[in-house]
Amino acid sequence: xxxxxxxxxxxxxxxxxxxxxxxxxxxxxxxxxxxxxxxxxxxxxxxxxxxxxxxxxxxxxxxxxxxxxxxxxxxxxxxxxxxxxxxxxxxxxxxxxxxxxxxxxxxxxxxxxxxxxxxxxxxxxxxxxxxxxxxxxxxxxxxxxxxxxxxxxxxxxxx
Amino acid sequence: xxxxxxxxxxxxxxxxxxxxxxxxxxxxxxxxxxxxxxxxxxxxxxxxxxxxxxxxxxxxxxxxxxxxxxxxxxxxxxxxxxxxxxxxxxxxxxxxxxxxxxxxxxxxxxxxxxxxxxxxxxxxxxxxxxxxxxxxxxxxxxxxxxxxxxxxxxxxxxx
Amino acid sequence: xxxxxxxxxxxxxxxxxxxxxxxxxxxxxxxxxxxxxxxxxxxxxxxxxxxxxxxxxxxxxxxxxxxxxxxxxxxxxxxxxxxx
Amino acid sequence: xxxxxxxxxxxxxxxxxxxxxxxxxxxxxxxxxxxxxxxxxxxxxxxxxxxxxxxxxxxxxxxxxxxxxxxxxxxxxxxxxxxx
Numbered sequence: 001x002x003x004x005x006x007x008x009x010x011x012x013x014x015x016x017x018x019x020x021x022x023x024x025x026x027x028x029x030x031x032x033x034x035x036x037x038x039x040x041x042x043x044x045x046x047x048x049x050x051x052x053x054x055x056x057x058x059x060x061x062x063x064x065x066x067x068x069x070x071x072x073x074x075x076x077x078x079x080x081x082x083x084x085x086x087x088x089x090x091x092x093x094x095x096x097x098x099x100x101x102x103x104x105x106x107x108x109x110x111x112x113x114x115x116x117x118x119x120x121x122x123x124x125x126x127x128x129x130x131x132x133x134x135x136x137x138x139x140x141x142x143x144x145x146x147x148x149x150x151x152x153x154x155x156x157x158x159x
Numbered sequence: 160x161x162x163x164x165x166x167x168x169x170x171x172x173x174x175x176x177x178x179x180x181x182x183x184x185x186x187x188x189x190x191x192x193x194x195x196x197x198x199x200x201x202x203x204x205x206x207x208x209x210x211x212x213x214x215x216x217x218x219x220x221x222x223x224x225x226x227x228x229x230x231x232x233x234x235x236x237x238x239x240x241x242x243x244x245x246x247x248x249x250x251x252x253x254x255x256x257x258x259x260x261x262x263x264x265x266x267x268x269x270x271x272x273x274x275x276x277x278x279x280x281x282x283x284x285x286x287x288x289x290x291x292x293x294x295x296x297x298x299x300x301x302x303x304x305x306x307x308x309x310x311x312x313x314x315x316x317x318x
Numbered sequence: 319x320x321x322x323x324x325x326x327x328x329x330x331x332x333x334x335x336x337x338x339x340x341x342x343x344x345x346x347x348x349x350x351x352x353x354x355x356x357x358x359x360x361x362x363x364x365x366x367x368x369x370x371x372x373x374x375x376x377x378x379x380x381x382x383x384x385x386x387x388x389x390x391x392x393x394x395x396x397x398x399x400x401x402x
Numbered sequence: 403x404x405x406x407x408x409x410x411x412x413x414x415x416x417x418x419x420x421x422x423x424x425x426x427x428x429x430x431x432x433x434x435x436x437x438x439x440x441x442x443x444x445x446x447x448x449x450x451x452x453x454x455x456x457x458x459x460x461x462x463x464x465x466x467x468x469x470x471x472x473x474x475x476x477x478x479x480x481x482x483x484x485x486x
Contacts, residue, residue: 020178038192
């Protein structure tokens, strides 16, 4: 989804994320600074050996929520362009599940805006991940494991 | 220059910067987060129409100062790997003159460390840029224009 | 009136379906529908506190009044992005 | 003793050379050398406040004592990275 002004690019995809697609989008002759964030599948989580992650989303709403974040970033910081992409389906260890790129005239704005965008994405965009680990599977941020007993798994976020 | 533990990669180069070289270096199965910064040549500076930049460095010392920053980052944050590259010679509008990539288990550390690294690089690494603009040329951060009169040009840094 | 219900992630697996159409009384809110589901599956009470709701793909609270043909989505805690 | 002097950027262009070997008296500091250069090119006084110094590729202050065969670099304000 690209806005009329071509300053926002948001995408959900089953395919591997190519960072180049985002950096090409946000590149601009007036951009002295570009920041990117890539979130990738780690091999351990909360003491479990992770095999892979599987992502699903609320199609339509997920994209709309991503565009809302992007528009808010453009309104709050002197950002030229922002691109956000999230992968769906199976994501193996070391592969990117999310990537964000931001361009700006100034690096401080680019860092703040990119950091804000990933924080918000994790809070508001209806996307879910199921962790397949050695010994079971678990919806992260959710309440129910495969055993049928309700359990709470908090995503790590050491601020 | 790569350290024995393969956690630091620093390079000065005449060639165009490929961000992929840095992200490939910092990728790690334990890295849930990766941040990158790219500084590119803007088409205007302080009201001048910029044609291109030309970079030179104090060879040897520049690389050593970059490695010092990288080592400091590894000591201060839970960063897994860091890569820093700076281009030398002619850099045209829109091309990257510097790029930094940082991987970490956690995004907050990755953002802070990457931001710190570029701030420090601009403060301490003996690299200089000459701006060629419509109507003249100027050493940025320096004191002398081509007219022979001393003038002060402050690099922009709106914090 | 007829409401399309959407289920995701853990809730989808628990209920064994991704969506369904339900007939609800005129004037129903999200809470009305949720109470209906809980009567069928009392164990849903355990996830109640962490659940969010969306109508027409916008977050709303559970007092939101429903209209005929609305799409009501039950949103378990989201977990986009990697572990970081 | 013999010291290798290195000049960069604006200073290199102003002096018209990238490096040279100079004979300096035993016990000389960076300041001794700089005063020598200023006697030859009085206009260098204008950049004095913004100049940094490195010996053997490490930043040092101008009171640093020199040794035979040292490499002394005059470092105008650095400007790595882009405008940002």
